[in-house]
Amino acid sequence: MEFLTEFPEMGRRDLSQLRQGIDEGFKTFSRTYGEQLEAFFSPLLKFMVWFEKLLLAAPWPIIILIIGALAWAGSRSWKVTTGGVLAFLAIGYFGMWEDTMATLAIISVATILCIALGIPIGIMMARSDRMQALITPILDVMQTIPSFVYLIPVVMLLGIGKVPGLIAVCIYAIPPIVRLTNLGIRLVDREVLEAAEAFGASHRQKLFGVQIPLALPNIFAGVNQTIMMALSMVVIASMIGVKGLGVPVLRAISNQYLALGLMNGLAIVALAIIFDRVSQSYGKRLQSYRESGHE
């Protein structure tokens, strides 16, 4: 009966050897390739440093102006624009300007990176069922595995700093854009696609002339989700040395500073709401052609 009550587990020594083996293997890997990987990511690092410096060096009224202009360009709504400008003024007034700029820098770079990688991957997935079957479980893992778990190998490889932080953010934030690009392209009306084919459209012409334009509202929903998820990673990224609003939040947790935590937390929320409203109303305007003027 012992067999039923005691799980026939691997011996303790074997298990510990297995773990050590994996750890050693990865350490060797990171010793051999760590520097090359760092060199590979160094242009990205330089860009991030430059962008953050730019945001911090620019006079604050100009930043506010740019944010107002972008909000207006995206949403065409006075409510969203004034709301955004007021939120940034409040953030500055409560002394969180620099941290906010640092967060803005990493979120922007992460979003651009996720779009640049995610849309092509999404297109590949939409083109082949096998690709979809292969990539979907990977996306599931990326979305559900606790972030701390993949922070370990990233930090082992690249140490602490902006680049590992960026990678951590991207791993968490890229799945929605990939999924929704795939979905958007697959949902394109088959008859419209057939019409394009009947007129002799090439693969390229179909992709850029029909599939992507018609998938755009979905792709845009993906961009919106990606930005939201990137923002939600700010605190975790700050644990591995990314500057920004996450740092004071972490400090507030360890020292029980209620007000500090609340203020910085609310600043993250404000950023999220501004990004969300602007990108959503832009996404809606993209599909204005769907509005019927005919009854």
Place this chain on the structure above:
Amino acid sequence: MSEAETKIKIRNLYKVFGSNPKRAMKHVHGGLTKAELLEKHKHVLGLKDITLDIKARELQVIMGLSGSGKSTLIRHFNRLIEPTEGSIEIDGDDVMAYGEKRLRDLRRFKMSMVFQRFGLLPHRTVQENVSYGLEIQGVDQDEASKRAAHWIDRVGLSGFEANYPVQLSGGMQQRVGLARALATDAEILLMDEAFSALDPLIRTDMQSILLELQEELHKTIVFITHDLDEALRIGDNIAILRDGELVQSGDGQDIVLHPADDYIADFTKEINRAKVVRLRAIAQPISGEAPTGEPMPDSTVLEVALQKLTEAEGHILPVSNKAGQVTGQVHLADAVAALQSPHA
């Protein structure tokens, strides 16, 4: 009229849908019916041994109920669907031998298509939809919009250039579809149940537009429909499909006066023959003295002829061909007899 040359030549075309069509074809050649093939081998016989010549500059109707394979057949002409067996020649050229590039050129320059549910690009305006085919051809933008504007005007949509498809009614959307297909200057126009989704009045309207345009353009048109009235109104020739097989092919007169089997006779029962049957189908050779009175063209439908015959002396009148020569005569009794359906 001289015998028209063949534009599209289809020989022994088969299409089997399923996981292994090639193997299923052996059973088809072995004599299994569509139902047996589905039952025993889980393959659907879409088209069975279709042989059909489509003449240049004529309007060929392919008719059948849903599931008869007509939409499948029309998609073989531009190879949106690949046949399992058989050959398709266009202008004497074997289309099945085409590589990707030649096939694209065929679709770009030689054939265009109109769809049942329009298939318009929803994110493009009317103008941009009509110039779509030209854009694919690589025509520069100025030229494309000029030509698009011409065709938008021809289908009566001037003033709607900047509208999006959803803002138009069904009939107007299909005019866009028609203008888009005509704008590419293709010789062959494939129309897949193009007017079936429209309500009856609009449908008649669209048929008139098509006939009017055809009188001037003389394209080779393949028109799919499930509606015999429509087929008889617009078709020079009609081919009837049932369960993937071609059951009869001929002009409208043939189909109505000599249905090949009960299935087709059933189809033709409800037809108003007075509007379909023309004198050329019932004219008799002149026996003895030629009847007096003004000759009627042999394209006159019975509806018109009946009235003239009633008023004519002796209820008999001569019939003339296109050139105006008297070729026969017709008696009121023949005309009345032709009104009766053969299985009534």
